[in-house]
Amino acid sequence: MRTSHSVRQRPSVNMAGVGFRRWAQALCRGNGSGISALVSGCRAASGVSKGSLPGPYPTTPEEKAAAAKKYNMTVEDYEPYPNKGEGYGDYPNLPERSQHERDPWYQWDHPDLRRNWGEPIHWDFDMYIRNRVDTSPSPVSWSSMCKQLFGFIGFMLFMFYLGEKFPSYQPVAAKQYPYNDLYLEKGGDPEKEPEEVKHYEI
Amino acid sequence: MGAHLARRYITETDTEPDPARKYEFDPQLGFDERKEREMVANQEQMNLAQLPLEQRDYCAHHLLKLMKCKRDNWPNFLACKHERHDWDYCEHQDYVMRMKEYERERRLQLRKKRIEAQAEAA
Numbered sequence: 001m002r003t004s005h006s007v008r009q010r011p012s013v014n015m016a017g018v019g020f021r022r023w024a025q026a027l028c029r030g031n032g033s034g035i036s037a038l039v040s041g042c043r044a045a046s047g048v049s050k051g052s053l054p055g056p057y058p059t060t061p062e063e064k065a066a067a068a069k070k071y072n073m074t075v076e077d078y079e080p081y082p083n084k085g086e087g088y089g090d091y092p093n094l095p096e097r098s099q100h101e102r103d104p105w106y107q108w109d110h111p112d113l114r115r116n117w118g119e120p121i122h123w124d125f126d127m128y129i130r131n132r133v134d135t136s137p138s139p140v141s142w143s144s145m146c147k148q149l150f151g152f153i154g155f156m157l158f159m160f161y162l163g164e165k166f167p168s169y170q171p172v173a174a175k176q177y178p179y180n181d182l183y184l185e186k187g188g189d190p191e192k193e194p195e196e197v198k199h200y201e202i
Numbered sequence: 203m204g205a206h207l208a209r210r211y212i213t214e215t216d217t218e219p220d221p222a223r224k225y226e227f228d229p230q231l232g233f234d235e236r237k238e239r240e241m242v243a244n245q246e247q248m249n250l251a252q253l254p255l256e257q258r259d260y261c262a263h264h265l266l267k268l269m270k271c272k273r274d275n276w277p278n279f280l281a282c283k284h285e286r287h288d289w290d291y292c293e294h295q296d297y298v299m300r301m302k303e304y305e306r307e308r309r310l311q312l313r314k315k316r317i318e319a320q321a322e323a324a
Contacts, residue, residue: 169221171206173303175296177259178241185245185255199260200229200236202302 057083058090067092071120081123092120098128098135217311225307232310261292 051070057080058064067090068078081088102114109116113129127133138145176199179185183194210218219225230236242263251266268285275281 166207166211168204168207171304172221172297172300173219173225173307174221175259175300176239178239179245182255182258185248185258198229199239201239202236202299202306 054089054091056089063090072118073120088123091123094120094122096122096124096128096135098133099130100134100136214312217308217315219304219307219311225303227307227310232306259296261289261296264289264292 055067055070058067064078064080065075067080068075070090071078071092073092077092079093080090081093099114102108104114106114108114115121122128128135178199180194180197184190188194206218210220239260241260243266247266248258248262251269253262253265257265264285268282268289271282271285272279
């Protein structure tokens, strides 16, 4: 007769708890330091790689070429900011043009930003987005616009001034009111005698 | 329409009456006797009706009749045509009197100027 084994029921295990234990063990064993050790033993591929961060101002042509390659630009286009100690390093000095000026009909990778993947980002890119500063040229020249606006405002102010100096009115006398020009109704002193104002028919 | 403005600002700047200034001639000048304007509504009535100051003129009694008629006949807003016409006609006559007063002042000014010119010529 076969002895029936009772199937040994494993007690149900909380898998999260297992993972936590293994993590704690790795932490004690691990040789990383600081927060990178706490978070993960390896980094994701989406992180910044060491060579892609901006560096110091390039002086030699080789450094310039390397910097241009780093920023995905041709060597002819690449031009760093002048080295005045302002902290730009080798970041490219791109023209100060906002995204409004870019072709709206071209099929950009990011249509809202009007930018392709990998394109060098302007230092003030967050200012030049389409919701913000717009450097596109005005339809008429600036001087012409100023002349038109201030000319109009000046003309209107002049005309209002003339209107104050030479007011227009109807050729009628002042309206006549009874009771001595409404002396009491206008807040006159009831004790004092008002000056007599008489009105006649005509 | 506007001839008075041309007179006032361009041609006859010294004789055309200025609406801002008080008229300087004696009201009885040129009349044998002048009837005074009579005020029908008294101050107590106008106060009770809470009339604004601009409407407390010599036509206020017609306005008070109109207000009473409107209040009695609400919601029939077409009911008080007669009272409204009376008030309007009174205001119209008041406006015509104002025009006549202006013209009187203007003619007296011209007359004054003529007299002065004659006196100088003499």
